[in-house]
Amino acid sequence: MRNKYHNKKTKNKLIKHKMTTSDWRKILKQIENKPAIKARFLKYCKPKDRKFGISVKKCVRCGRCGAHISKYNLHLCRQCFKEIAEQIGFRKYI
Numbered sequence: 684m685r686n687k688y689h690n691k692k693t694k695n696k697l698i699k700h701k702m703t704t705s706d707w708r709k710i711l712k713q714i715e716n717k718p719a720i721k722a723r724f725l726k727y728c729k730p731k732d733r734k735f736g737i738s739v740k741k742c743v744r745c746g747r748c749g750a751h752i753s754k755y756n757l758h759l760c761r762q763c764f765k766e767i768a769e770q771i772g773f774r775k776y777i
C-alpha cells in the first residue's frame with residue numbers, strides 16, 4: 684500500500700525543508716505550530732544523529748560546524764570566540 688505522502692506534490696514540499704545540519708532547528712521553529720508538517724519533517728527530513736564526523740562538534744553559542752575551537756573546552760566557533768573573548772577573560776597582547 685502506498686503512503687498518502689508519497690505523491691509528487693508533498694514530496695517536493697518535504698525537500699523544501701531540507702537544509703544543512705547546522706540550522707535544521709531553525710526549521711523546527713518555523714513549523715512549530717503545524718503539527719502534521721512537523722511530524723513529517725521529523726520522520727523524513729531530520730538530519731541523522733551522528734556519533735562522529737565534522738558535524739558532531741558544533742559551536743555552543745550559534746551552532747556553526749566550521750572553525751571550531753575546542754581548546755580549553757571552549758567549544759565555540761572562531762566568530763563567537765572573537766565576540767566574547769574579552770568577556771570570558773582572554774586578553775589581546777600586541
Ligand SMILES: [Zn+2]
Pocket residue numbers: 742743744745746747759760761762763764
Ligand atoms: Zn558560534
